[in-house]
Amino acid sequence: MHMEIKRVGIIGAGQMGSGIAQVCATAGLDVLLNDRDPARLENGLTVIEGSLGRLVSKGTLSEEDSAQVRSRIVSARDFAALEPCDLVIEAATENEATKREIFSSLCGSLRPETFVATNTSSISITRLAAATDRPEKFIGIHFMNPVPVMQLVELIRGIATEDTTYESAKAFIAKLGKTSTMSEDFPAFIVNRILLPMINEAIYTLYEGVGSVESIDTAMRLGANHPMGPLQLADFIGLDTCLSVMQVLYEGLADSKYRPCPLLVKYVEAGWLGRKAKRGFYDYRGPTPIPTR
Ligand SMILES: CC(=O)CC(=O)SCCNC(=O)CCNC(=O)[C@H](O)C(C)(C)COP(=O)(O)OP(=O)(O)OC[C@H]1O[C@@H](n2cnc3c(N)ncnc32)[C@H](O)[C@@H]1OP(=O)(O)O
Numbered sequence: 001m002h003m004e005i006k007r008v009g010i011i012g013a014g015q016m017g018s019g020i021a022q023v024c025a026t027a028g029l030d031v032l033l034n035d036r037d038p039a040r041l042e043n044g045l046t047v048i049e050g051s052l053g054r055l056v057s058k059g060t061l062s063e064e065d066s067a068q069v070r071s072r073i074v075s076a077r078d079f080a081a082l083e084p085c086d087l088v089i090e091a092a093t094e095n096e097a098t099k100r101e102i103f104s105s106l107c108g109s110l111r112p113e114t115f116v117a118t119n120t121s122s123i124s125i126t127r128l129a130a131a132t133d134r135p136e137k138f139i140g141i142h143f144m145n146p147v148p149v150m151q152l153v154e155l156i157r158g159i160a161t162e163d164t165t166y167e168s169a170k171a172f173i174a175k176l177g178k179t180s181t182m183s184e185d186f187p188a189f190i191v192n193r194i195l196l197p198m199i200n201e202a203i204y205t206l207y208e209g210v211g212s213v214e215s216i217d218t219a220m221r222l223g224a225n226h227p228m229g230p231l232q233l234a235d236f237i238g239l240d241t242c243l244s245v246m247q248v249l250y251e252g253l254a255d256s257k258y259r260p261c262p263l264l265v266k267y268v269e270a271g272w273l274g275r276k277a278k279r280g281f282y283d284y285r286g287p288t289p290i291p292t293r
């Protein structure tokens with residue numbers, strides 16, 4: 001049995017939150033988008049408008065449909081505004097303390113039947129569920145970046161997640177026109193368990209001087225047919241997120257093979273977080289990205 005999701009709340013209007021808002025509204029759902037920073041919220045809405053505008057100019061979406069999609073996304077200044085939602089998806093920064101704080105202050109504003117999900121890339125669903133008042137209605141719904149383009153969504157059940165929660169999340173993903181896979185609740189689940197160590201290894205390759213940024217990315221694009229080089233992809237994901245995922249793998253699996261590369265740590269400490277900070281393994285401040293090493 002599943003419950004139909006008609007109204008979705010999204011917490012965090014960064015690259016993932018805005019992408020999730022766009023695909024939900026495109027599927028005809030009402031969306032309430034929240035961020036702790038009003039400027040971030042405005043920026044998230046601008047990103048969605050830009051993305052819809054691209055679809056209109058390519059002729060894949062009519063002006064009228066684009067306006068309707070946009071009108072379904074409303075700003076929610078605080079958690080109280082998320083009360084009417086059937087499902088709230090947390091897509092804030094990849095930090096366990098931040099997410100726990102959000103869940104403990106959010107739940108009091110929600111109806112008892114509302115499902116709560118996290119878009120975490122790596123953190124234990126069971127541990128995050130314990131910060132809510134409804135572990136049985138809590139689930140990991142892990143979208144991939146860029147959300148409007150990527151077909152996969154990973155679903156991760158915590159120890160207490162009820163069947164109805166899982167079935168409702170599965171039906172919700174199908175309604176978005178995406179494909180879901182099930183992963184057990186292990187650090188970084190399936191995609192990032194495999195992808196992030198590859199990216200971390202690419203950073204070690206740079207750190208040890210095996211190749212430059214350009215040669216490493218070209219090698220993997222043309223030698224392994226990856227759509228983006230691993231350093232370009234790291235910048236795209238966000239180096240803070242990449243480091244957090246490696247830390248969760250390293251601590252959660254207690255295996256030195258997951259040790260985050262010191263160069264990744266240094267870039268994050270410098271605030272060079274990738275595309276969103278305009279600087280990472282490439283410098284994005286000019287007309288074309290320039291390698292920083
Ligand atoms: C960290 C985690 O927890 C999990 C993760 O998400 S890991 C990251 C997973 N994502 C990836 O690995 C992405 C790898 N990269 C790619 O697949 C491709 O480079 C890409 C899809 C991002 C861009 O593809 P591309 O061919 O280089 O560029 P481009 O031709 O501009 O785009 C292809 C299509 O995607 C669309 N697109 C690209 N970026 C977009 C965005 N941010 N938003 C919306 N649409 C976008 C384009 O409009 C284009 O659509 P059409 O084919 O309909 O014209």
Ligand SMILES: NC(=O)C1=CN([C@@H]2O[C@H](COP(=O)(O)OP(=O)(O)OC[C@H]3O[C@@H](n4cnc5c(N)ncnc54)[C@H](OP(=O)(O)O)[C@@H]3O)[C@@H](O)[C@H]2O)C=CC1
Nearest residue numbers: 012014015016035036037040091092093094120121145237
């Ligand atoms: N980037 C990726 O490729 C993917 C990321 N994810 C996951 O999605 C989540 C979001 O990632 P992403 O969108 O890239 O990150 P971003 O840094 O782009 O966005 C995170 C947003 O959350 C906001 N935020 C932080 N704390 C709070 C809070 N307490 N309440 C409300 N909003 C808050 C941030 O605001 P501020 O900047 O002011 O702190 C920021 O706007 C993470 O868990 C990440 O691991 C999942 C799949 C892919």
